[in-house]
Amino acid sequence: MSNKFFNVLFLCTGNSARSILAEALLNRLGQGSFHAYSAGSHPTGTVNPFVLELLESSGLPVTDLRSKSWDEFAAPHAPEFDFVFTVCDNAAGEICPAWPGQPMTAHWGISDPAAMVGDDAAKRKAFHTAYTQLNRRLAIFTCLPLEKLDALSLKNQLDDIGRLRERGE
Secondary structure: OOOOOEEEEEEEOOOOOHHHHHHHHHHHHOOOOEEEEEEEOOOOOOOOHHHHHHHHHOOOOOOOOOOOEHHHHOOOOOOOOOEEEEOOHHHHHOOOOOOOOOOEEEEOOOOOHHHOOOOHHHHHHHHHHHHHHHHHHHHHHHHOOHHHOOHHHHHHHHHHHHOOOOOOO
8 A cells, every 4th residue: 555645636616515525524434545636616615504514413523614716726826736636627728727746636526405496394305415426436537546547547446436326317
């Protein structure tokens, strides 16, 4: 097992739900090997309250989570990323900043739970679905033999993870 530490950035437009969920999940699943961050192209400035509720009920820390611009991570003092994943379709189509170090990128689109219309129970279910999908993808990602895969094989694996679909979608 390698001692390499990987920095991962999750991008979405508003950085209030999916990218925040991914950040919190990978920081738990990848402890010791990964450090996750999240950002948005047009951040809302707040983390969705359903996200905070779900993460807290899952035993994940929420104190350091905040909605922030991807400009923070394009600055000279920012961490250098090994991976950058877009988790919403809007961010996937936007022109991203140039990330130092040429990180590996992939699109892992997840339906926007914040767009769910309905009562709180329906909204909680939508957030739980996004959480479950991200958790599954990240569990697979953290098990990849990253240092044994050549760049093309790794890119194919990352793209395949992004194409995973759960039953019922």
